[in-house]
Amino acid sequence: MSHGTTIETDAAGGADAQQFPLSFALTPSPNARAEAERDAILADPGFGKHFTDHMVTIDWTVEEGWHDARVTPYGPLQIDPASSVLHYGQEIFEGLKAYRHTDGSIWTFRPDKNAERMQRSARRLALPELSVDDFIAAIRQIVAVDGDWVPSGGETSLYIRPFMIANEVFLGVRAANRVSFMVIASPAGAYFADGVAPVKIWLSTEYSRAGRGGTGAAKCGGNYAASLLPQMEAYENGCAQVLFLDGETGSHIDELGGMNVMFVHGDGSGGGTLVTPRLTGTILEGVTRDSILQLARDRGMTVEERDVTIDEWRDGVASGDITEVFACGTAAVITPISVLKGNNVQIGDPDAPAGEVTLALRKELTDIQYGRLPDRHGWLTRLDA
Missing domain, CATH: 3.30.470.10 (Aminotransferase class 4, branched-chain amino acid transferase, N-terminal domain)
Structure with a gap:
């Protein structure tokens, strides 16, 4: 070749x-x-x-x-x-x-x-x-x-x-x-052998994943090495992943150790809004992230890429404005988040099921990847032809 x-x-x-x-x-x-x-x-x-x-x-x-x-x-x-x-x-x-x-x-x-x-x-x-x-x-x-x-x-x-x-x-x-x-x-193998199960996330307040002008937007091993200690802390507290805040203010949501995070406002039946932290140079620009934002637009949802704070997450869940939270990446595609835990922090319900919008977006994306739905955006490339 x-x-x-x-x-x-x-x-x-x-x-x-x-x-x-x-x-x-x-x-x-x-x-x-x-x-x-x-x-x-x-x-x-x-x-x-x-x-x-x-x-x-x-x-x-x-x-x-x-x-x-x-x-x-x-x-x-x-x-x-x-x-x-x-x-x-x-x-x-x-x-x-x-x-x-x-x-x-x-x-x-x-x-x-x-x-x-x-x-x-x-x-x-x-x-x-x-x-x-x-x-x-x-x-x-x-x-x-x-x-x-x-x-x-x-x-x-x-x-x-x-x-x-x-x-x-x-x-x-x-x-x-x-x-x-x-x-x-x-x-x-299938990432979720027993179905798509919501996970608990640990909020890291002592460590940052990346800083301004650093390598946060690059996919390099050093970023993942920096996440391993707080990831161990997450496991010790019964959580599957760790969430990082921005290194400058310590209040804006950055991303998980290896996944982007998204928030559903409304139930999606009338469109609803999908919010994700904006790309600031400290967040990895995920291919799955970009694809989900496009599928949300296709469904008539409003998509917002902007700063999101911990306070907004807490208040949004309490008021019912934020109805679903999920993480996304290549390995698991979409992972529902039930609870954010941290020192003196707990947001969400540990018994909450995966949300309807979360599951619908996940099914649509995987159906495109496996050829079960038409590839209307030209995202697929055949490798054995």
Whole structure:
């Protein structure tokens, strides 16, 4: 497969942009799992526990740009202890899914948006930008060789993880001149095996996820590392996720550790309003978030992207103006939130069921992803064609 590539060496480079075709060399795995072993894994894959037989790698250097695109057997990386990613955290990643439709075809959802977000993340982390075409080409490559790993039935999928690491060997605080982009894939079972269940969320008041001018809008490991301690605090208090406030005022809702949050005002029967915190540079611009906002507009709802405070959440639930709250992201799609808990804070009812608007939006989005509803926005890309 050959695709045109534009190399824009900005903070990580310095050369003029150049055009050349990017083709992938294939080295089949000699240890690919037998059909029976693969089927046993697909029967109960969990999430992020098992990985397919191959991986994609594309190298980059400041002198050559993107080159040496290849599909190789999945396996450990050989990395020097002085590789800059290990010391300065110069890395980014993405997450998207491949879905098997009832006719056996394999599709993915808005991969161009993941590619564009990865470009923005790369820009913020002083990494080279991979073109949208080559990002999607790499996704196609992993599905072309490991398509049998895409499960079928229910809400199963193949979770695809593209990532980029700085692997130049040096100690010094500067952007690396050697980078690798890779793609691995992992079969995923239904996120909610027993149905979509509302969850409790812990309010973190001591820690912030990101600050003004920081990396909050980039999908990089450091943001998630910063969330792990407050996430442990959430678990200790019987909550499934942690909610962060903005780092400046400590009063505006930011996002969860790995999901965006949304508020339904009204019952949705007469339109209603869907509110979500505005993108301030500290919030990750979720692909699921953007898709849900569009589906809400399609349903006749008013969509507002603006600051939302804890006080508004508390008062809105107490008055009945806020009727539903949910979180959204690639892994779980939409997760209803029943209660927000914190030190001297409890908002909501732990016994509240998932809301009607929440469930309707979730069903509509997953029906589009799995080909059960028409793709009226052109969001789907076939990967096995």
